[in-house]
Amino acid sequence: MLPALPDARRDFAVATLLDGRVMIVGGRQGIGDGNLVGAASSVLLFDPRANTLVAKSSNGFTARHSLGTAALLTDDGFKVYAVGGYASTAANTAPSTLVEEYDVASDTWSSVAPLPSARAEFGIAVTGRINKGEPIQRMHVLGGNTGSLQTPGVSGSLFVFTPDGGAGNWKTLAMAITPRRNLGAAGVVRGAFPYHVFAIGGRDAIGAALTTVEAYVGTTSQVTPTDPTTLVATPLTQLAGARHSFAIGASNNRIYLFGGIDADGIELATTFELNPAANPAGGTPGAPGVPSGAFTAKANLPSSRHGFGVSSATPVQNFGPVASTGRDERQDAINLWIQHRVRALRAKNAATDPLVAEGRTLFETTGLTGVANVSCASCHGGPKWTRSTVDYIAPPSFDLAHGDQEVAAAELRKTASQPGTLPENGVLVDVGTFDSTRLHEVRVNPADVGARIAALGANGFNIPSLLGVGTSAPYYHDGIAPTLDAVLNGSADGFGASTLRTIHRVVDVAQRARLIEFLESIDGDTVTPP
Numbered sequence: 256m257l258p259a260l261p262d263a264r265r266d267f268a269v270a271t272l273l274d275g276r277v278m279i280v281g282g283r284q285g286i287g288d289g290n291l292v293g294a295a296s297s298v299l300l301f302d303p304r305a306n307t308l309v310a311k312s313s314n315g316f317t318a319r320h321s322l323g324t325a326a327l328l329t330d331d332g333f334k335v336y337a338v339g340g341y342a343s344t345a346a347n348t349a350p351s352t353l354v355e356e357y358d359v360a361s362d363t364w365s366s367v368a369p370l371p372s373a374r375a376e377f378g379i380a381v382t383g384r385i386n387k388g389e390p391i392q393r394m395h396v397l398g399g400n401t402g403s404l405q406t407p408g409v410s411g412s413l414f415v416f417t418p419d420g421g422a423g424n425w426k427t428l429a430m431a432i433t434p435r436r437n438l439g440a441a442g443v444v445r446g447a448f449p450y451h452v453f454a455i456g457g458r459d460a461i462g463a464a465l466t467t468v469e470a471y472v473g474t475t476s477q478v479t480p481t482d483p484t485t486l487v488a489t490p491l492t493q494l495a496g497a498r499h500s501f502a503i504g505a506s507n508n509r510i511y512l513f514g515g516i517d518a519d520g521i522e523l524a525t526t527f528e529l530n531p532a533a534n535p536a537g538g539t540p541g542a543p544g545v546p547s548g549a550f551t552a553k554a555n556l557p558s559s560r561h562g563f564g565v566s567s568a569t570p571v572q573n574f575g576p577v578a579s580t581g582r583d584e585r586q587d588a589i590n591l592w593i594q595h596r597v598r599a600l601r602a603k604n605a606a607t608d609p610l611v612a613e614g615r616t617l618f619e620t621t622g623l624t625g626v627a628n629v630s631c632a633s634c635h636g637g638p639k640w641t642r643s644t645v646d647y648i649a650p651p652s653f654d655l656a657h658g659d660q661e662v663a664a665a666e667l668r669k670t671a672s673q674p675g676t677l678p679e680n681g682v683l684v685d686v687g688t689f690d691s692t693r694l695h696e697v698r699v700n701p702a703d704v705g706a707r708i709a710a711l712g713a714n715g716f717n718i719p720s721l722l723g724v725g726t727s728a729p730y731y732h733d734g735i736a737p738t739l740d741a742v743l744n745g746s747a748d749g750f751g752a753s754t755l756r757t758i759h760r761v762v763d764v765a766q767r768a769r770l771i772e773f774l775e776s777i778d779g780d781t782v783t784p785p
């Protein structure tokens with residue numbers, strides 16, 4: 256059971272922190288125009304790990320409804336922004352330019368730079384931090400109501416807020432979306448850099464619900480943050496049915512829409528997933544690399560509703576800011592069990608076998624395969640049969656300008672101490688096992704799941720542990736070597752110019768056989784080379 260809200264509400268705002276905690280801010284309650292949610296429960300924090308919903312300080316937060324919130328991870332920690340909205344429930348209330356910043360660590364509110372112009376019922380989305388082009392998180396305010404609820408006016412303006420440790424600053428982008436209010440907005444990477452901000456549905460000047468889906472990129476440059484000046488040109492898949500006032504969330508680069516109100520004013524229970532990296536089945540595809548986006552119907556809400564909020568599930572991923580620790584007790588229990596109860600299979604060869612002992616000597620012999628001062632143990636030595644270590648503080652920064660690490664797609668290319676020189680020549684070591692022309696070296700285009708792009712691997716691979724290696728054929732990242740003999744006879748090497756690319760080639764058949772005897776003796780009891 257999840258905790259219930261302390262009191263009923265609608266037209267509030269929800270923001271999800273990168274660590275999965277959820278802020279619920281403002282809103283109103285009661286029938287008709289209703290009343291603003293009172294100070295005692297107008298700022299709530301839901302912690303999915305502890306499954307607690309607690310009231311936070313509302314001292315400095317101006318109560319309002321139909322506002323927007325966004326959570327940004329800034330250099331000064333987590334900040335949640337409460338933007339615009341109506342500070343009274345009277346139908347003739349004009350919208351606000353107020354932007355108030357909540358510091359999650361200190362539980363305090365302060366005012367920051369106001370909106371360039373007053374808004375309520377807008378879409379709000381976050382872009383960044385990814386790559387040099389989007390090094391920090393920014394929030395985007397899309398469209399919205401420029402008037403009161405009684406006399407609405409619609410806008411297509413796009414405002415972007417950049418936090419700077421002080422009041423921050425707002426910028427108005429050069430282009431606009433179709434003017435509308437009660438739309439949904441979300442920022443996701445379409446599989447790969449950069450972020451795409453989507454503006455979905457809403458209602459126009461006369462209050463008619465829209466099927467419109469528009470998008471723009473967070474930056475147009477990989478290298479320097481550069482604002483876009485046009486919406487993306489790709490024809491985007493539009494909503495199958497018009498809707499407004501729905502809840503919108505994003506997870507794992509997909510956007511989710513829940514409920515809302517349709518063109519006939521009927522409240523909806525339907526939910527949809529938008530995958531911006533795919534083309535719709537039977538719909539109009541985009542050009543290769545720029546798909547038009549596919550909507551898939553998902554399980555309905557238990558009941559129809561509108562004017563509510565959803566959180567965005569933060570995915571557990573290798574380079575994500577938080578590991579799964581504490582998220583699910585069962586997952587942690589499995590981790591513990593693997594750490595303490597799972598061991599490598601008993602190897603078939605005994606350490607006392609003379610051939611094994613000879614193989615071990617060869618394993619530790621420098622220059623064996625022609626690279627001075629380097630032995631098998633230089634790379635595969637150490638307590639876990641690899642010198643590979645974690646030498647960065649998770650999560651690694653997405654680019655060197657903002658940290659010592661560089662992540663490119665799934666590759667951790669650089670860390671503080673690497674690349675270095677032999678034998679510590681990088682997290683990834685190119686030992687000649689990658690050949691981009693081999694047909695099985697494929698990588699799906701993350702920006703278009705139907706297209707293929709050049710495989711990763713030219714920078715080499717993380718050095719694998721050799722614990723239990725006698726039982727884990729086939730070998731290498733792509734399993735190209737079916738036996739240990741195939742690893743060491745050079746048949747899988749690229750034979751490139753660099754000597755490292757033939758590091759596994761042991762030409763002498765007798766030496767190879769002894770090395771294999773040794774490799775087949777490595778289990779949990781084998782003493783590791785220093």
Ligand code: HEC
Pocket residue numbers: 618623624629630631632633634635678684685686688689715716717718719720721724727729730731732733739742755758759760761770774
């Ligand atoms: C410069 C560092 C380096 C040296 C020296 C080195 N290796 Fe490797 N080794 C690697 C890397 C990197 C891979 C992974 C390559 C891949 O997956 O394509 C690897 C893969 C292997 C594998 C396959 C493991 C698996 O699970 O797929 C074996 C077995 C192996 N090495 C044994 C040896 C032996 C024996 C020697 C000495 C003759 C040696 N290595 C020398 C870096 C090194």
